[in-house]
Amino acid sequence: MSHTAAAAARQLAFYATPSHECSYLPERRAVTLFADPHTPMSNTLYTELAHYGFRRSGAYVYRPRCQRCDACLAVRIPVAEFQPDRSQRRTWERNRDLEVIVREGLFDEEHFTLYKRYTQTRHAGGGMDSDSPTQYRQFLLASWADLRFVEFRKDGRLLAVAVVDYLHDALSAVYTFFDPEEGSRGLGVLAVLWQVAEARRLGLPWLYLGYLIKESPKMSYKVRYRPLEAFIKGSWQRLP
Numbered sequence: 065m066s067h068t069a070a071a072a073a074r075q076l077a078f079y080a081t082p083s084h085e086c087s088y089l090p091e092r093r094a095v096t097l098f099a100d101p102h103t104p105m106s107n108t109l110y111t112e113l114a115h116y117g118f119r120r121s122g123a124y125v126y127r128p129r130c131q132r133c134d135a136c137l138a139v140r141i142p143v144a145e146f147q148p149d150r151s152q153r154r155t156w157e158r159n160r161d162l163e164v165i166v167r168e169g170l171f172d173e174e175h176f177t178l179y180k181r182y183t184q185t186r187h188a189g190g191g192m193d194s195d196s197p198t199q200y201r202q203f204l205l206a207s208w209a210d211l212r213f214v215e216f217r218k219d220g221r222l223l224a225v226a227v228v229d230y231l232h233d234a235l236s237a238v239y240t241f242f243d244p245e246e247g248s249r250g251l252g253v254l255a256v257l258w259q260v261a262e263a264r265r266l267g268l269p270w271l272y273l274g275y276l277i278k279e280s281p282k283m284s285y286k287v288r289y290r291p292l293e294a295f296i297k298g299s300w301q302r303l304p
Contacts, residue, residue: 069112076103076113080129088280089135097129107210111231117295119236119274120229123206128275136275137294139303140234143263143271145291152288155250156257162216162223164258169211175225176200178241185244204239211238214258216251226255228262234270235263256289 077100086094099105099113101124110118110125117138118127128136148156176197183192195203204227205211216224224242228235237259242251256273263271276294277283286292293300 073112099125139276140270165215167213182241224251236272
């Protein structure tokens with residue numbers, strides 16, 4: 065990354081939210097640190113911030129900064145060293161009948177329809193199941209981001225979509241949603257494996273997976289991708 069981007073990241077203002085209920089560990093309180101939303105963001109600057117454990121939700125760039133909790137660990141896969149386990153290899157083979165199509169990062173009605181089916185099944189009552197097209201855009205899109213919607217189709221039928229940010233030196237898995245009736249295919253795992261393969265194809269060293277929370281069933285699955293690096297106390301460290 066250029067010295068210009070690193071300098072811009074150091075000069076960027078950050079704002080912490082008031083303490084609020086944690087989305088993943090409801091018995092705990094959380095604080096979120098946001099990059100100044102009034103400062104123009106770019107893919108170059110975001111690439112630099114990702115080195116420090118930040119990720120985006122829509123156009124907002126953030127990371128957890130809780131006072132008495134460090135359960136959220138930013139993690140990434142060093143893709144050159146990644147070796148799928150037996151279950152992951154079976155998932156890859158099981159889905160060789162799917163067609164993969166990479167689309168521009170734009171709103172698509174077919175994608176949104178699948179997203180609604182997914183959230184109404186997997187996140188019922190959590191708020192996401194009532195998202196409107198506007199909320200969907202605010203969650204996944206950002207005008208400054210270099211993002212793609214990766215489709216997985218069977219005989220033309222859309223089964224899954226992986227939203228992926230293309231950073232200068234990595235890919236970043238933003239979100240994946242899929243047909244809830246196709247759970248046996250392991251489409252969430254497939255999406256990660258495809259992104260690993262895509263990063264390798266592009267010669268990028270990392271795939272960012274967001275935050276690992278070992279105590280949260282929804283976020284603990286990331287530990288199954290090995291090797292895995294976590295941003296701990298200011299540096300990236302290999303998890304045992």
